[in-house]
Amino acid sequence: MHKQTEIVIDTSGPGLTELTDRAHRFVADCDIDCGLLTVFVRHTSASLLIQENADPDVRHDLEEFFARLVPEGMNWLRHTLEGADDMPAHIKAALTASSLTIPISGGRPALGTWQGVYLFEHRRQPHRRRVMLHVSG
């Protein structure tokens, strides 16, 4: 059995948007006990992350670390015509994940107690992001 859906996330600047609930709901709708959930982002300047869903400071610090590791204004960059934040966004996407695969166990994604699934937006302007959820079981 393979089932898929596309969810839309409207972002308003860099940072993490949680999609764990939507993933849980889609898996529940598929009504399978054991299988796989694949999450896939259809963009190259936003990415995916599994991270702690307890303390919001974790999300702040993650965003800040990536902003410092890949700052805007590196003067050797060539790809600058889409804005100073575009090439750093591609690099941050390369350093994180485009796809995640999570086992489904007992009818639910087998995330650990503190794990949440996030879209990581890397651009400054608002963007409409498309993420595919795919269940096989």
Added chain:
Amino acid sequence: MHKQTEIVIDTSGPGLTELTDRAHRFVADCDIDCGLLTVFVRHTSASLLIQENADPDVRHDLEEFFARLVPEGMNWLRHTLEGADDMPAHIKAALTASSLTIPISGGRPALGTWQGVYLFEHRRQPHRRRVMLHVSG
């Protein structure tokens, strides 16, 4: 066919623990010729890595690189109440993988000659880590 198991790895500080043999054994038990092995870590301060399994110095250098790229004590961090090593651990996990998917071919994970599968512990204290192995075929 979908089958899964959870393995437990007790770590004693930062570094790589190989789980290739356990993955091979689980795939052999599943007795399928062609399929997929998914490996998933249920934590946000440990991660997964496929790396060279020949020279142990590779593992030392990987650990050292990540310790230098994401040092403890960055004074702008907000999430500090779980210890100086906790937020760096989350960042290192974000820079590596939470899930890996490896084709199974001829009844075995189709790893290259020098590839091993590792749990990458990022915390200083001993931790009990849970890793799911999932075979579909």
Added chain:
Amino acid sequence: MHKQTEIVIDTSGPGLTELTDRAHRFVADCDIDCGLLTVFVRHTSASLLIQENADPDVRHDLEEFFARLVPEGMNWLRHTLEGADDMPAHIKAALTASSLTIPISGGRPALGTWQGVYLFEHRRQPHRRRVMLHVSG
């Protein structure tokens, strides 16, 4: 249904080689409507990346960023006997992906408009790289 093939890519130094067309062709040959494409690299000094396939400057800047983040000649490295570029290659591979999973929708990998799939070579000398494509559906 599970089907797989191995493609060979001969590289001639660091950089990105696109394999999107070969992935599309293999998926078309499999003749399924809905499923998953897994891409897996069988090496630890080359990796995989989904990135923008429009402006070639993006690929240049990605390569340049990783060369600056993980330079040759870091004097604390122990694994140096396979060449000054070998350990940096392993680190770059650890920072990117060994496996990618892409949903197949309407008979095609559901890549976004600007997404291409790339092998990322990290060694200086020419290498013959093996990448597995696996379709389940």
